[in-house]
Amino acid sequence: MATQKPGMLRSGRSRSNSAHNVFLEYHKHRPSVMKGMQGMQTVDEVEEEEREFDMFHHVMKTGVIYATSRALKNGFSMDDDEWANMGQGAPETGPLPGAPSRDFHYTYENVCVVPGGRAGLTRVMAALGDISVGFFTPDYTAYQQALGLFSRITPSVLLHRNVNEPLMASSDFRFEAGGRGLGAMLLSNPANPTGQSIEGDELESYVEIARDLGLALLMDEFYSHYYYDGETDDHDGKSWPKTVSSASFVEDVNEDPVVIVNGLTKNWRCPGFRVCWIVAPKSICEMLSSAGSFLDGGANAPLQKLALPLMEMEFIRQDTWALQKSFRGKRDFLLAELEKLGIKVNWVPTATFYVWADLSDLPPPLNDCLVFLEECCKHKVICVPGVFFDLNPRQVRHLKESKSINYVRFSYGPRMENLVKGVASMKKMIDYWRQNSTSAGNYAYANL
Numbered sequence: 001m002a003t004q005k006p007g008m009l010r011s012g013r014s015r016s017n018s019a020h021n022v023f024l025e026y027h028k029h030r031p032s033v034m035k036g037m038q039g040m041q042t043v044d045e046v047e048e049e050e051r052e053f054d055m056f057h058h059v060m061k062t063g064v065i066y067a068t069s070r071a072l073k074n075g076f077s078m079d080d081d082e083w084a085n086m087g088q089g090a091p092e093t094g095p096l097p098g099a100p101s102r103d104f105h106y107t108y109e110n111v112c113v114v115p116g117g118r119a120g121l122t123r124v125m126a127a128l129g130d131i132s133v134g135f136f137t138p139d140y141t142a143y144q145q146a147l148g149l150f151s152r153i154t155p156s157v158l159l160h161r162n163v164n165e166p167l168m169a170s171s172d173f174r175f176e177a178g179g180r181g182l183g184a185m186l187l188s189n190p191a192n193p194t195g196q197s198i199e200g201d202e203l204e205s206y207v208e209i210a211r212d213l214g215l216a217l218l219m220d221e222f223y224s225h226y227y228y229d230g231e232t233d234d235h236d237g238k239s240w241p242k243t244v245s246s247a248s249f250v251e252d253v254n255e256d257p258v259v260i261v262n263g264l265t266k267n268w269r270c271p272g273f274r275v276c277w278i279v280a281p282k283s284i285c286e287m288l289s290s291a292g293s294f295l296d297g298g299a300n301a302p303l304q305k306l307a308l309p310l311m312e313m314e315f316i317r318q319d320t321w322a323l324q325k326s327f328r329g330k331r332d333f334l335l336a337e338l339e340k341l342g343i344k345v346n347w348v349p350t351a352t353f354y355v356w357a358d359l360s361d362l363p364p365p366l367n368d369c370l371v372f373l374e375e376c377c378k379h380k381v382i383c384v385p386g387v388f389f390d391l392n393p394r395q396v397r398h399l400k401e402s403k404s405i406n407y408v409r410f411s412y413g414p415r416m417e418n419l420v421k422g423v424a425s426m427k428k429m430i431d432y433w434r435q436n437s438t439s440a441g442n443y444a445y446a447n448l
Contacts, residue, residue, distance in 0.1 A: 017440045019370040020399060023387075026066060062141045063388025063409070064089050067373055074377040084414075084422030087382035089192075090271035091327070091353055091413040099322035100315055114292060115299035116274040117222055120261045121146045121186075124218055124278070125153060126291040131183025132156045133218075134176070136168065138356070138389035138404055140192045140220065147186070148393035155393040156180050166196040166347045166356075170205035177215055184216035190223045190244070193389050193409040194356040195349020197227070199244050207249040207258060216257045216284075219246045223352040225267040225320045228328040234321045241320045244351075247279060254281045268310050269323070275299060275307045327353050330412040330419060337423040338410070341430055355410045356386075362430060363437035369408045371443050375433070379425040384409045 067087040068076070076083050114120040125133075125146050132154040135143055147155040158176045160168055168176070177185060190197035198206060210217035221244075230242025250256045263276030276299075278288060292298055309315065334355055335345055344358040365371040369385035376383055386407030387399060399405075412419055 017365075017368065017371065018444050019365075019368065019374045019440075022070070022374070023066070023370050023385075023399065026069070062145075063087075063384040064141070066388065067382050067384045070373055071377045071380075071382045074380075076377070076380070076382070080380075082421075083380040083382070084418050084425060085382045086410045086412075086414065086419065086422045087384045088411050088413055089384075091266060091269045091323075092415045093269050093271065094415070096322040096326045098318070098325065100318045114276050114278060114288075115296055117220070117261060117263050117265060117276050118142055118146075119274075119292075119296045120263070120276045120278050121218075121220070122149070123288045123291045123295060124259060124261070125150055126295060127284070127287040128153055128184060128216070132180060134158050134180065134182045134185040135391055135393075136160075136187055136191075137391045138193055138386065138407070139391055140188045141384075141388045141391075143186060144388075144391045144393050147391070155391075156182060157391070158185075166191070166194045167198055167202075170202050170209065173206060174209045174213075177209060178213055182213075182215055184218055185210070186218040186220070188220040188222070189246070190226065190351030192223065192352055193354045193384075193386075194347050195352040195354050196347055197244055197351045203244070203246055204249040207246055207256065210258060211251075211256050214257065216259060217246065219258065219260045221245055221260055221262045222266045224262065225323060226327060226353055227351045228324060228331060229350045230324075232325065232328070234318075240317055241324050243320065253279070254283070257281070257284075259284060264307060264310065268319070270310070273303060273307070275303055327412065330416055331355070333416065334410060334412045334419055334423070337419075341423070341426060353411060353413045355412065357408050357410055358406060359408060360406045363433045365438060365440040365443040366430065366433050367406055368440040368443075369405055371440055372408055375429050376426065379429045381422045381425045381429075384411075 064087055071083070071085075071087075076085075114123055121142065128150070130152045133147060134156050135147060135158065137157055147153060158168060158173070158180075161172055173185075176182075189203070206217060209215070224243050224245055225241075227242040227244065231239065234241070245260065246258055247260055250258050258280070260279040261276065262279075264270040264273045265276070278285065280288065331349060331353070335348065338345060338355065338357055342361050344361055345355055346358055347356060349355055359367045359369060359372055361367070362372075366375060369387060373383060373385050386404030386409065387402045389407075389409065390397075390402045390404040392402075
């Protein structure tokens, strides 16, 4: 059988989308159902690996890890300058124009409570009782595991009445939360991946609703420094850039059921630092500490001391101004270039460093996010398929039914050169498929 070249189309009757097969096999969602079909050479022909430790459940990998694994299959290396990694969930870490020096030293005080954001979320979930926890979709991919990890928790998705709105109005939130009898609500604000933000009166209403209903509002505020719709410059050397936190509307920190998670990874541009903090009522913090004693054991003490200079208010003020100015420019560049490529952005991101991009107008099969990733990897570009953000904690929905199958998340966290390279490579990819379009079901890729 002749080896099929990348980009070639499968002849004969329509088969299951091979990019989808890779996704399903990678996560072991199904056995090798297509094994034995002649004329096919997909991952489904490979015998499923035997599970060695059946007492452990299979844990899905996040979208970034999946996208990177597909890129590695296509030769990706962190040292290869030809690749454009627009899938990474971390901001660039080098110096920014106008930012203060990032040369800091150890001190003896710390304000950290947990070793990283995921550890913080896991502690929160471990401390919750037998309750329903609400969530939105799309939202941060790691919530899927956090919501499905503990059997005491019943995940409950809150659906938007208006599917064209990225945020749920507080009036709808009150109706949904009260009607479902939620015990907690988990959400990112500003939101990953859409870059939208609940602010002002609406955010205040969310806090009031949590207070009225006795509902724990679990706020992931890891991107709260990345705002682009406020002032653009530090005019007098004293002004504060726009930031948003639900803490502004907490009346009594020991009574209001508001739990806020933040850390150095994103807002302070220190990925890998694994220093995170949780703001919550005292009694909840005590429970979180108890959970940490058997989950993660606490954060690295030297890193906690090293983080102290980053907590100086003047450092935060200057660094946030520089961050917003730099990332606003990258956002505007990427938005303009995606429009030229025919990739829609229904909601201009006012925060974070992500673009939730709609592939619907691209020629098939590129309008399918999993196929789009496979083709991007051939052109040395990384993005994250939208299906990872369509949270499905107990795997109750089929992949093909995902409302995010036509979306991908692009990151403008990397340096500008990375974005320029990625856009140029995607243009070549899209131009090819405009001349050779086919249905996603007929798509085949030799190296899957």
